[in-house]
Amino acid sequence: MKFLRDLLDKQKPLFKKGGKLENFYYAFEAGETFLFTPNHTNAIKGAQVKDAIDLKRMMITVVIAMIPCLLFGIYNTGHQHFLATGQTAGLWEDFGPKFLLGLQLVLPIVIVAYAAGGAVEATFAVIRKHPINEGFLVTGMLIPLVVPATLPLWQVALATVFAVVIAKEVFGGTGMNILNVAMTARAFLYFAYPAQISGDQVWTYLGDKAPVDGFSGATALAVAYNAGVDGEVATQALAEHNSSVQAGMFEFWNLFMGWIPGSIGETSTLMALVGAAILIATGVASWKIIVSGFAGAYAMGVVFNLFAGNNEYLAMPAEYHWVIGGLAFGIVFMATDPVSAAQTEVGKWIYGFLIGVLTVIIRVTNPAYPEGIMLAVLFMNVFAPLIDFYVVKANKKRRLQRATV
Amino acid sequence: MSKTIKLKKGFDIKLVGKAEKQLAEFKPAKTFALKPTDFIGLQRPKVTVSEGDTVKAGTPILFDKAMESVQYVAPVSGEIVEIKRGERRKLLEIKILADSTISYESFDKFSEGDLGSVSKEVAIAQMCKSGVWPQLIQRPYGIVANPADTPKAIFISAFDTHPLAADHGFMLEGEDKYFQAGLTILGKLTSGKIHLNVNEAEQVPPVFANAKGVELNKFSGPHPAGNVGVQIHHLDPINKGEIAWTISPFGVAQIGKLFLEGKYDASKKFAITGSRAKKAVYVKTYMGACVDSLVEGNLQEDEKSSVAPDTRVVSGNVLTGEKITADGYIGYYHNQITLLPEGHYHEFLGWALPTKHLSYHRALGLLSFLNPKKEHVLDTNVRGEERAFVQTGVFESVTPMDILPVYLLKAIMAEDFDDMEELGIYEVVEEDLALCEFVDVSKHPVQEIVRKGLDLLQYS
Numbered sequence: 001m002k003f004l005r006d007l008l009d010k011q012k013p014l015f016k017k018g019g020k021l022e023n024f025y026y027a028f029e030a031g032e033t034f035l036f037t038p039n040h041t042n043a044i045k046g047a048q049v050k051d052a053i054d055l056k057r058m059m060i061t062v063v064i065a066m067i068p069c070l071l072f073g074i075y076n077t078g079h080q081h082f083l084a085t086g087q088t089a090g091l092w093e094d095f096g097p098k099f100l101l102g103l104q105l106v107l108p109i110v111i112v113a114y115a116a117g118g119a120v121e122a123t124f125a126v127i128r129k130h131p132i133n134e135g136f137l138v139t140g141m142l143i144p145l146v147v148p149a150t151l152p153l154w155q156v157a158l159a160t161v162f163a164v165v166i167a168k169e170v171f172g173g174t175g176m177n178i179l180n181v182a183m184t185a186r187a188f189l190y191f192a193y194p195a196q197i198s199g200d201q202v203w204t205y206l207g208d209k210a211p212v213d214g215f216s217g218a219t220a221l222a223v224a225y226n227a228g229v230d231g232e233v234a235t236q237a238l239a240e241h242n243s244s245v246q247a248g249m250f251e252f253w254n255l256f257m258g259w260i261p262g263s264i265g266e267t268s269t270l271m272a273l274v275g276a277a278i279l280i281a282t283g284v285a286s287w288k289i290i291v292s293g294f295a296g297a298y299a300m301g302v303v304f305n306l307f308a309g310n311n312e313y314l315a316m317p318a319e320y321h322w323v324i325g326g327l328a329f330g331i332v333f334m335a336t337d338p339v340s341a342a343q344t345e346v347g348k349w350i351y352g353f354l355i356g357v358l359t360v361i362i363r364v365t366n367p368a369y370p371e372g373i374m375l376a377v378l379f380m381n382v383f384a385p386l387i388d389f390y391v392v393k394a395n396k397k398r399r400l401q402r403a404t405v
Numbered sequence: 406m407s408k409t410i411k412l413k414k415g416f417d418i419k420l421v422g423k424a425e426k427q428l429a430e431f432k433p434a435k436t437f438a439l440k441p442t443d444f445i446g447l448q449r450p451k452v453t454v455s456e457g458d459t460v461k462a463g464t465p466i467l468f469d470k471a472m473e474s475v476q477y478v479a480p481v482s483g484e485i486v487e488i489k490r491g492e493r494r495k496l497l498e499i500k501i502l503a504d505s506t507i508s509y510e511s512f513d514k515f516s517e518g519d520l521g522s523v524s525k526e527v528a529i530a531q532m533c534k535s536g537v538w539p540q541l542i543q544r545p546y547g548i549v550a551n552p553a554d555t556p557k558a559i560f561i562s563a564f565d566t567h568p569l570a571a572d573h574g575f576m577l578e579g580e581d582k583y584f585q586a587g588l589t590i591l592g593k594l595t596s597g598k599i600h601l602n603v604n605e606a607e608q609v610p611p612v613f614a615n616a617k618g619v620e621l622n623k624f625s626g627p628h629p630a631g632n633v634g635v636q637i638h639h640l641d642p643i644n645k646g647e648i649a650w651t652i653s654p655f656g657v658a659q660i661g662k663l664f665l666e667g668k669y670d671a672s673k674k675f676a677i678t679g680s681r682a683k684k685a686v687y688v689k690t691y692m693g694a695c696v697d698s699l700v701e702g703n704l705q706e707d708e709k710s711s712v713a714p715d716t717r718v719v720s721g722n723v724l725t726g727e728k729i730t731a732d733g734y735i736g737y738y739h740n741q742i743t744l745l746p747e748g749h750y751h752e753f754l755g756w757a758l759p760t761k762h763l764s765y766h767r768a769l770g771l772l773s774f775l776n777p778k779k780e781h782v783l784d785t786n787v788r789g790e791e792r793a794f795v796q797t798g799v800f801e802s803v804t805p806m807d808i809l810p811v812y813l814l815k816a817i818m819a820e821d822f823d824d825m826e827e828l829g830i831y832e833v834v835e836e837d838l839a840l841c842e843f844v845d846v847s848k849h850p851v852q853e854i855v856r857k858g859l860d861l862l863q864y865s
Binding site for chain 1: 642723750753760766794801807844845847850
């Protein structure tokens with residue numbers, strides 16, 4: 001690697017103060033620190049040694065935790081296409097073609113998201129003269145995973161730019177944002193281009209092929225919601241749905257595994273849990289938020305069960321809420337975003353639990369939109385500082401009670 | 406009543422280079438220095454000697470115009486060879502070329518039996534005049550105590566959990582009677598108790614176990630369990646308007662020696678530690694010794710080039726110490742010097758590749774947790790760049806106090822005085838949050854921020 005180092009050292013003076021390209025110093029620095037960790041040593045006073053972690057390593061850990069979801073999403077995208085167009089019925093038949101098709105659809109979205117976001121980051125870094133924020137390593141991967149594979153690439157780019165500028169850079173960059181950046185991108189798409197991110201027709205890529213008879217394209221959430229409206233038993237409606245495409249597609253275990261239509265990376269609860277395991281084992285995400293998030297959704301599901309009467313959706317067993325829609329993915333990767341989540345340990349329990357509760361409330365009672373996790377996370381992002389405020393206030397109060405003066 | 410407190414939060418930084426408990430002979434240091442910068446809160450230092458003057462051990466050479474009664478004295482006898490100043494004539498060092506045999510100023514001498522009858526005023530006057538007073542540190546702020554105050558209690562931590570720290574029991578071997586005499590004197594200074602805190606996990610050295618007139622408390626747990634600030638938090642926390650004093654065991658013995666022998670004895674056992682030290686042992690010299698003779702010839706050679714590689718000499722430990730030059734001087738409050746490899750190198754994809762560098766975290770590729778008992782060689786590389794606070798909950802997990810460090814640090818950065826007070830700034834000094842600085846993903850100068858907050862509260 002010496003030649004690379006030499007090359008960088010040779011170019012460096014160009015970007016330093018007084019150099020020809022000094023305005024682009026932070027763009028150069030981003031590349032340099034990406035390749036090589038800086039040679040800075042600790043200050044004269046204070047800690048003379050430092051822990052091996054830095055923000056880049058932390059962020060790349062999150063990206064790695066998302067890889068199971070990404071790979072699964074790539075294959076599932078192909079798989080759903082093959083199912084819907086009647087080319088195969090088995091799960092592992094045509095593995096190669098399915099994966100290649102998925103790759104062909106998903107990879108451009110990932111590339112566009114990284115490129116668009118990276119360009120915004122670099123622009124801000126150059127203009128505002130600050131180092132490039134590593135947070136984008138994660139956002140660039142999260143955004144592709146929460147959109148359907150059929151989304152036009154220009155919308156991916158637009159949403160990414162919007163989210164990075166409005167949800168992050170205007171607040172000062174990574175660490176300063178109030179809202180989860182990837183969720184903001186998705187919310188932008190939902191409100192700006194609802195036709196491409198909601199309804200029954202966007203979740204499965206059909207290409208120029210005709211779907212098989214009886215194909216509806218609806219997601220499990222939509223099916224469960226409509227069952228409630230129609231007075232059907234939700235679990236039965238789910239089990240019977242799309243049997244012409246694949247028998248038992250929306251049965252519990254299939255929902256858990258994630259072989260269903262939906263956004264690229266969020267269909268599989270199992271893969272989200274694999275990601276959760278990586279995040280918790282590495283200590284990057286808070287297990288408190290994840291556990292309380294699932295607990296909140298379950299608790300609200302049980303409460304709704306009690307009130308089930310004229311609406312069958314209310315009677316859907318609570319554990320179904322864990323496996324349909326993007327709840328698992330949202331809780332594991334979105335709710336745990338350390339910047340926009342609650343930051344106190346007690347606050348994390350409350351924050352996660354309320355996200356779970358709100359998700360189920362929005363799902364079950366909101367007639368317009370069957371998914372709840374997106375709005376629940378954004379809503380709780382806004383309330384996280386309030387939760388922390390009261391937790392911190394309790395801490396202050398303890399100290400004040402002790403005081404004798 | 407004595408207490409036993411078990412702490413769970415914290416982290417032991419296990420490093421290569423712990424000093425063996427034996428005294429080694431090194432070439433004696435030629436020069437010694439008093440560094441006014443060691444004393445936090447020393448506002449307007451006034452030097453009372455000039456270059457060329459001769460002094461004895463215990464001769465006043467400096468005082469603070471803001472607290473004139475407290476004298477800062479020469480650790481050894483000899484000639485003042487340099488009064489070193491920095492920018493804006495800031496006083497940095499007063500160097501003394503030592504005599505071959507040390508002569509002492511004489512102070513009042515008491516027998517062990519008489520100590521009990523010494524009055525508080527006499528005790529304070531003798532301590533201030535003779536140079537042992539700065540051993541007493543006031544909390545809040547971590548500054549040299551004011552003789553006019555009466556603290557609510559005095560706290561002594563008899564064990565040090567800092568990385569590679571010197572062992573207080575070994576340092577005070579054979580000094581039992583001086584330690585006890587020091588405690589007797591300290592008992593006159595406070596209306597409350599003297600808390601002597603020992604490590605539950607280890608055998609308590611007799612010098613502490615047999616101490617009288619104190620409350621012996623036991624603490625267990627990883628670093629910072631040995632920090633006196635943490636101990637105060639659990640025994641008798643400091644609230645706004647209250648004052649407590651702390652002192653090191655060595656300081657207690659030094660006070661005892663002053664009253665029993667009538668002299669200011671600055672001789673002290675120091676630990677030479679760190680992965681670069683060829684001989685990691687203890688050495689007996691005087692406070693403020695020049696480290697050149699301890700460093701020279703005592704550095705591990707590089708296996709490949711057989712030249713000693715770039716080494717950082719730290720006065721103190723790796724968490725709270727201060728970089729000095731290879732011919733620099735040991736700080737007044739320090740018990741050790743640490744020799745570390747400098748870390749000014751680039752690492753290819755150092756942020757992503759698997760590494761065995763020590764880490765409290767377990768993110769991608771950080772494998773040190775697989776072998777928790779292994780001792781590591783750490784260099785001074787920052788391992789990243791400064792960023793905004795992102796990771797949460799980690800500071801809390803290494804701070805065994807009911808304090809929210811990130812909120813406190815943010816309050817200091819925002820210069821929000823009310824918030825600082827309410828979030829507990831009076832209970833901490835730099836060393837209590839030093840571990841946060843080590844584990845910080847965003848590489849903030851945590852200790853510097855804490856000091857800024859304390860200065861803001863104290864001086865504005």
